[in-house]
Amino acid sequence: xxxxxxxxxxxxxxxxxxxxxxxxxxxxxxxxxxxxxxxxxxxxxxxxxxxxxxxxxxxxxxxxxxxxxxxxxxxxxxxxxxxxxxxxxxxxxxxxxxxxxxxxxxxxxxxxxxxxxxxxxxxxxxxxxxxxxxxxxxxxxxxxxxxxxxxxxxxxxxxxxxxxxxxxxxxxxxxxxxxxxxxxxxxxxxxxxxxxxxxxxxxxxxxxxxxxxxxxxxxxxxxxxxxxxxxxxxxxxxxxxxxxxxxxxxxxxxxxxxxxxxxxxxxxxxxxxxxxxxxxxxxxxxxxxxxxxxxxxxxxxxxxxxxxxxxxxxxxx
Ligand code: AVJ
Numbered sequence: 001x002x003x004x005x006x007x008x009x010x011x012x013x014x015x016x017x018x019x020x021x022x023x024x025x026x027x028x029x030x031x032x033x034x035x036x037x038x039x040x041x042x043x044x045x046x047x048x049x050x051x052x053x054x055x056x057x058x059x060x061x062x063x064x065x066x067x068x069x070x071x072x073x074x075x076x077x078x079x080x081x082x083x084x085x086x087x088x089x090x091x092x093x094x095x096x097x098x099x100x101x102x103x104x105x106x107x108x109x110x111x112x113x114x115x116x117x118x119x120x121x122x123x124x125x126x127x128x129x130x131x132x133x134x135x136x137x138x139x140x141x142x143x144x145x146x147x148x149x150x151x152x153x154x155x156x157x158x159x160x161x162x163x164x165x166x167x168x169x170x171x172x173x174x175x176x177x178x179x180x181x182x183x184x185x186x187x188x189x190x191x192x193x194x195x196x197x198x199x200x201x202x203x204x205x206x207x208x209x210x211x212x213x214x215x216x217x218x219x220x221x222x223x224x225x226x227x228x229x230x231x232x233x234x235x236x237x238x239x240x241x242x243x244x245x246x247x248x249x250x251x252x253x254x255x256x257x258x259x260x261x262x263x264x265x266x267x268x269x270x271x272x273x274x275x276x277x278x279x280x281x282x283x284x285x286x287x288x289x290x291x292x293x294x295x296x297x298x299x300x301x302x303x304x305x306x307x308x309x310x311x312x313x314x315x316x317x
């Protein structure tokens with residue numbers, strides 16, 4: 001799902017911090033991608049099912065709300081991954097008579113090669129133009145090459161993984177790279193009964209636990225560390241007031257871990273928590289404020305039938 005970025009530097013920074021942390025973007029190596037596929041299939045993990053329902057039942061309404069006036073548009077996607085959700089949207093958009101090109105953006109070349117091959121087979125008449133770079137850099141490239149209006153997809157509640165300041169920076173940065181009349185279509189997980197949310201990150205089978213602990217395995221494999229995985233647990237937590245679902249890895253005993261490639265040892269107290277992930281939940285009102293402050297006009301909210309999740313279409317003004 002993601003390339004290597006500054007794995008080593010980020011691990012050093014996180015484990016040396018007073019409150020230790022490990023960035024969740026490093027969950028996604030080949031093994032992590034596989035575990036995430038399992039998570040998406042879990043009955044507790046409603047997010048994927050909700051968004052899939054929205055995309056498969058409301059594509060005509062989504063198309064009607066994108067005022068492309070029959071003009072061809074560029075359907076741009078940030079962090080396309082395996083395209084599981086995008087497939088259904090593209091299929092339904094084609095059925096509804098939309099004219100568009102598909103431009104998936106990902107920093108992983110492998111992801112784009114697989115995605116293009118897969119999608120070209122499914123949609124032989126669709127023009128696919130992958131961009132292999134950072135999101136905002138790719139938008140600049142697209143601006144240079146294309147006059148088409150853009151619809152930028154950011155699905156899967158990935159925006160929920162940003163801290164508050166990064167969310168604002170992200171939306172401002174996106175607005176900056178768009179032209180007046182371009183759209184963005186972003187998936188947000190909504191506040192709901194906190195028990196339902198906590199269950200999604202606290203499955204009984206331990207799949208989410210394995211997903212979190214996989215980052216320790218990665219550090220063992222890629223930096224020569226000696227984390228004993230059995231000496232760590234996973235602790236998910238949801239605060240209904242802030243809407244933050246947070247995940248932690250907990251040290252089950254006082255222990256010292258050596259990381260060979262860093263030439264450094266790290267001490268853990270018994271019960272010490274390493275913060276790994278934020279998955280933020282929103283109200284519709286909070287989403288509207290976010291967009292408004294970043295220079296967007298909310299065109300329409302597309303909810304699933306349970307109102308667990310929303311895909312919001314917003315226009316740059
Ligand atoms: C893919 C980042 C949206 O935060 O809900 C699933 C990842 N973490 N279970 C999320 C995840 C634990 C997921 N995102």
